[in-house]
Amino acid sequence: MTAPEHGPEGGIGVVIATRDRADRLATTLDLLTALPEDPEIVVVDNASTDDTPTMVRTRFPRVRLLRLPHNKGALARTYGVLHLRTPVVAFCDDDSWWAPGSLARAARLMSEHPRLGLLAAHTLVGPGRRPDPLNEVLAASPLGREPDLPGPSVLGFLACAAVVRREAYLQTGGFHPLLFFAGEESLLAYDLAARGWGVVHCPDVVAHHHPAAARPRPGRRTREARNELLTVWLRRPLPVALRRTLALAATARHDPDARAALAETLARLPAALAHRRTLPPELEADLRLLERPAPDGPPRRP
DSSP: OOOOOOOSOOOEEEEEESOHHHHHHHHHHHHHHTTTTEEEEEEEOOOOOHHHHHHHHOOOTEEEEOOOEEEEEEEGHHHHHOOOOSSSSEOOOOOOEEEEHHHHHHHHHHHHHHTEEEEEEEEEETTTEOOOOOHHHHHHOOOOOOTTTTSSSSSSGGGGGGGEEEEHHHHHTTSOOTSSSSSSSHHHHHHHHTTEEEEEEEEEEEEEEESSOSSTTTTTTHHHHHHHHHHEEEEHHHHHHHHHHHHHHHHHTTTTHHHHHHHHHHHHHHHHHHHHOOOHHHHHHHHHHHHHHHHTTTBBBO
16 A cells, blocks of 8 residues: 655645535635635536526636536545546535635645645534534544644545645546445545555634534435445445444335435445445544444444
8 A cells, every 4th residue: 555655746626516506606616716725616507407608608707617517426526536637636515615824834844745635624514613523523523633644534534625646536436426425525535545545634724614504405325325235345345345234124114314325325336236346444443443333422433
């Protein structure tokens, strides 16, 4: 598990995947285009049916727009990464953006730490800038801190608050098309770590996230449960995959979301088995460590 040892030169870009949220995207672009770093920005439009393309072209002529003929979900980010040529790429959703100075700090960390493949930022939620609960989980990762990396090692992150080394992202293939959207981050973290890239939490890099509603979108719980199980089938040992499948089947007896997730997983299982590649033993051991209950609570994932 080795990674190339050279630092990025040439700046940082931002990729935003969006669909049918022109108003929220406009707010995000207003804030990103005002950043002192003046990043290159690519908006990847997941086949919007609203006025997203017109809005981007008329209000933000310096922003590159990439229109997809069909909704590709999280895979849209990969199209954006391919479209950029900057060695470092930050992700945004259409309701998230980066604090001034954070992109420059992220690019510097990438340059100073050649093995760093992905940086998970500190996320502040809503107008009140409430710390996302994930911040504390990442900061307390039991995986510790390796001497050549700038923060604690983690195996999870928020896609809307992540910065990647373009080379590392493309080397892994990026977000997996089988998962489409929701909970797609874990698999990418596993694949980066399996190839020797560092995945760390850096609290001094800050992202803002302003989700539109407190309640999740319809079907999100189903997609998250489906993708969590598909990720297990794609990368974890067979006994783990069977155990997790049986657990979801038990929950499905009384939970319609779990029932739908199980059905969707089984429909995609042949494709998952075709792309199955188990993780190195040391990485599987790290995952088992993360899944152990904390002394005073639930498992310490991600």
